[in-house]
Amino acid sequence: MNFRRMALLVLVLGAVLHAAPATALDRVWVATIPGGASIETAWSLGAEVFDRTPEMFVLGDAASAAKLAGAGWTVDGPYDLDADKRHTIGYEKGTSFGLADIDFSIAAPGARIIWARGRSLLTESTDEFPHIDYGQQHRDIKLQNLRKRPIRRPIVQAPARDKAAATTFLPIISDIVAQVDSNALKTWVDNLSGENSILVSGNPFTITTRWTDNAQCDTAERYVLERFQAMGIPAQFDPYSFSGTDARNVVATITGSET
Incomplete structure (x- = not known):
């Protein structure tokens, strides 16, 4: 490879790395969503939300946690995440049986609940979290991998300008x-x-x-x-x-x- 091609490759790789930096999510906070609030509410308070269920938001920085806590939200954490393990958020559909009471290590060795409240939970496991049957009760729990980047805010379009009134001439x-x-x-x-x-x-x-x-x-x-x-x-x-x-x-x- 000649010098010119090598220089071009370095520039391209540098641009790619600069445009999409890796995000290391090694510590999180969990905010319980108060009644009537939404992700737009959290954004308006200046918080960055990494993931969510209908009941909670996962936050990735202390500043976001402090802003929501200062607004009266219940915020738990911080919780350290093991970079070598898989992290999952879950939400139980239908009637809640109290997810915090489930011993997930029975169904998934090496798994643990980091946080649970109501129908929502945040887990950590060595392998992919399995479908869960607990005792005689089938738990319909929606599981998904924890996002490593903040949820992007939608682009708000500027309101349409009123058309200029027709000019009146002499x-x-x-x-x-x-x-x-x-x-x-x-x-x-x-x-x-x-x-x-x-x-x-x-x-x-x-x-x-x-x-x-x-x-x-x-x-x-x-x-x-x-x-x-x-x-x-x-x-x-x-x-x-x-x-x-x-x-x-x-x-x-x-x-x-x-x-």
Whole structure:
């Protein structure tokens, strides 16, 4: 591998590692969700939630635990997690039998309950937590691996802005606008862009370019001048030069009646 490829590989790996850093969740707190609260409530209090059941949130830092505890939530912990073991949260559906009273080590050797309250629990085990039958009672417990990253907050879209109110013009402006004929305007554009054939000094002509340093531009200027004059508007050429090129504008003047 040459130096350039090696450097590129290092940059790519660095970008990947920077974009997705590993999260070591080695200590957690468990917050019991008070009545009427939700994950949005926890977020509004500044807490980061790693996982949840309908009854509890798993928190991954002391600051989040302190914020919820300060708001009156029941927060237990911290609990240290063994990095070499599997961690699971569970929730019992249906009627609760008191999960804290179950000896899970009978069904899953090497397993222990880290936290349990109501129908929810947090467990630690050497292997995957098995389906559980306790005595003669079948326990319908939903189990899932504990998340190692905080639950991402949804992106909140900015509220739609109200449409700007229509501008109110003076009556004279409205009258001028009302006199604009869109079809006539389109004809002007077509005539000057080569869409239509036109008459210039009585001769048929089609404008294919209005590039300044081109003879057709002179013809286009002549056409505009003649059209102004045909409408009774005084017009004249206004010569100028730039970068060694002689050119001209067309100036038409409509004298106003008010000052």
